[in-house]
Amino acid sequence: MTTRVLAVADSDSYLKWGAATLDGLRDAGLSGRLVLVxxxxxxxxxxxxxALAATGPPPAVLRVGGLVRRLRQDPPDVLLVACTGPTARVVLALAGRVRPRPVTVVGLPGWALPASVEAVGLRRGADLFVAHSRAERAAFEPVVRRLSPGTRVVLSRLPFLAGAGTHEPDGARRRVGRVVFAPQALVPASRPERERLLDGLVAVAAAGYEVVVKLRGRAAERQTHDERWPxxxxxxxxxxxxxxxxxETGPLAAWLGPTSALVTVSSTAALEALAGGVPVALLDDFGVRDELINTAFRGSGLLVGLADLPAVLAAGGPVADPGWLDAHGLHREPSELPDALRTAAGAATGAGAPALRGPADLRALARLIAPAGVARPVRRR
Structure with a gap:
């Protein structure tokens, strides 16, 4: 019998991850549907x-009550919870009341180092936690054992990465004409730092490069993380x-042509570009520390300062260390997730995530019941 998967997403980045993960499971012989809550x-x-540029038609949008009815009337074998932390907490708790309870799968939609205690805590009680690199698995396993001991960490490449993920040899390095900058909502955090970054990009453009700032959304569009200084x-x-x-907006891949390079501070876009053989520069002008989500890029060979960027690009861009690539998401091993789901399907007989209780849980539930934009924003790691 085919294992049936229902993927539930709630924001732009989680939708992209959930849809691509579901596509990979379909390719492995599982069946699946995707909904937005x-x-x-x-x-x-x-x-x-x-988010769905290569994955089919838009999904249905369900209120939380409609999701509960869907789970009760047609319970899936597997529930892929592709949601921000507070929503994941609610969905996991609701799934725990469904009989038979589906196997629950959680994960983060991109670069997730250093390991976040909060991210794991909000997903406590899931059956499987997806890590996207050996470095992530090593970092998350002790956190998961402590906070959610019944959860198994499985390894699977980020589902929207292409190819084997290795750079071209130096003799075949490309000429860079277009520089694509991938912003982040939270990094760097202050307005002066973001102004400084803009100044650096203007200098790159003045050096003769086409510079595209690939936005995640326009001013009126919500993102997984609120952006104070777009x-x-x-x-x-x-x-x-x-x-x-x-x-510009739209899929990142549309801007990464054969003469492109990608520049960012610590975005998952770096892995997408590297997987396609595109040169990547990680800006270290603002430091290398956990708050910037870039400490794991030490040893990558990709850290570059803004002042040096035009010269580095003129030489074809940085070249990533092959060992670093293999440890940080561009490994060649097949995903462990399909087999883990086939093994676990039908075996999720426990209660799953804890019941909703306490002010934080009630706020998380309220933001799903109230109309969009009315509920008070909460942290969404």
Whole structure:
């Protein structure tokens, strides 16, 4: 009998991860459906289109009550909880009341080092936690053992990474003409740092490169993490603007052509580019520390300062260390997830996640019951 998977997502990045993970499971012989649960971070139609560029039609949007009815009337064998932390907490608790209880799978939709205690705590009680690299698995396993001892950590490459993930040899290095900058909502955090980054990108454009700032969304669109200082708004507020910079949306892959390089501080976009053989530069002007989510890039060969960026790009861009790539998500081993699900399906007889109780749980539930934009924002790691 085919194992049936229901994937539930709630925001732009989790939708992208959930849809691509589900596609990989279908390729492995499992069947699946994808739904969105209505929340304050529900992606716009444009964000849904970008997230599902290669994965089919838009999913249905369910209120939390509709999701509960769906789980009770047609319980899946597997529930893939592709949601921000508070929503994942609610969905896991609701799934624990379904009989037969589905096997529950959780994960984070991108670069997840250093391991987050909060992220694991909000997903406590899941059956499987997906790690996307050997380094992530080594970092998350002790946290999962402590906070959610019944959860197994399984290894699976990020599902939207292409190819085997190795750079071209030095003799075949490309000429860089376009520089794609991948912003992050939380990194760097302050306005002066983000202004400084804009200045650096303007200098790259002045050196003769086409510079595209690939936004995750426009001003009115919600993201997985709230962005206090969006780069397009900062550029518009500057007296001289940001000459030479283009601000675009849509799938990242659409901007990574054969003469492109990617620049970021610590975005998962770095792995997407590396998997396609695109040169990547990780900016270290703001430090290398856990708060910037970039400590794991030490030893990668990719850390570059803004001032040095034009010269590095002129030489074809940085070359990643092969051993670092293999440990940090561009390994060649097949995913452990399909076999883990086939083994676990039908065996999830326990209670699963703890019942919802306490103020934080009630706030998490309220933000799903209230209309989008009314519930008070909460942390969403």
């Amino acid at each position: 209505a929340s304050p971070v529900l992606p716009s139609q444009a964000q849904v289109g970008a 780069f397009d708004e900062l550029a518009a507020a500057r007296p001289g603007g940001a000459p030479g910079l283009r601000f």
